[in-house]
Amino acid sequence: MSEPIVFVLNGPNLNLLGKREPEIYGRETLSDIEAACRALARELGLAVDFRQSNCEGELVSWIQQARETASAIVINPAAYTHTSIAIMDALATCSFPVVEVHLSNIHRREPFRHHSYVSRVASAVIAGCGAHGYLLALRHIAHLLQKARG
Numbered sequence: 394m395s396e397p398i399v400f401v402l403n404g405p406n407l408n409l410l411g412k413r414e415p416e417i418y419g420r421e422t423l424s425d426i427e428a429a430c431r432a433l434a435r436e437l438g439l440a441v442d443f444r445q446s447n448c449e450g451e452l453v454s455w456i457q458q459a460r461e462t463a464s465a466i467v468i469n470p471a472a473y474t475h476t477s478i479a480i481m482d483a484l485a486t487c488s489f490p491v492v493e494v495h496l497s498n499i500h501r502r503e504p505f506r507h508h509s510y511v512s513r514v515a516s517a518v519i520a521g522c523g524a525h526g527y528l529l530a531l532r533h534i535a536h537l538l539q540k541a542r543g
């Protein structure tokens with residue numbers, strides 16, 4: 394049997410990780426995070442499809458694609474977390490685990506970051522663990538998929 398596919402989707406400006414406000418988002422680049430996700434996924438028996446886009450519509454299309462081919466989504470929607478009904482609606486159509494990840498703890502930052510449209514439809518939310526949050530999300534998904542297999 395082939396490995397379950399997990400889409401790891403990243404929203405706007407996350408391509409700048411490492412250079413962008415490192416005191417908030419850390420010094421690891423998105424490529425570092427991708428490499429760490431791939432290494433852990435291998436251990437967990439998962440296949441990772443890792444993507445980043447600055448465009449809301451592209452993220453929506455990828456979520457629709459995941460519905461057809463993936464077993465779970467890890468998503469850091471970045472600023473779209475706080476604005477995008479389109480991303481929330483797309484995720485609401487997914488009948489598999491969706492884990493929302495934020496590098497920073499959005500709840501101890503500016504008030505406009507406290508509300509997440511995505512949290513309304515996410516199975517789980519991880520915030521404030523830095524890049525490690527992505528790995529925690531993959532472990533949680535592996536746990537859920539294993540439980541579902543029985």
Ligand code: DQA
Nearest residue numbers: 469470471472495496497506
């Ligand atoms: C973020 C938090 C968002 O508020 C912000 O717009 C981001 C990154 C995080 O990972 O902490 O771009 O999603």
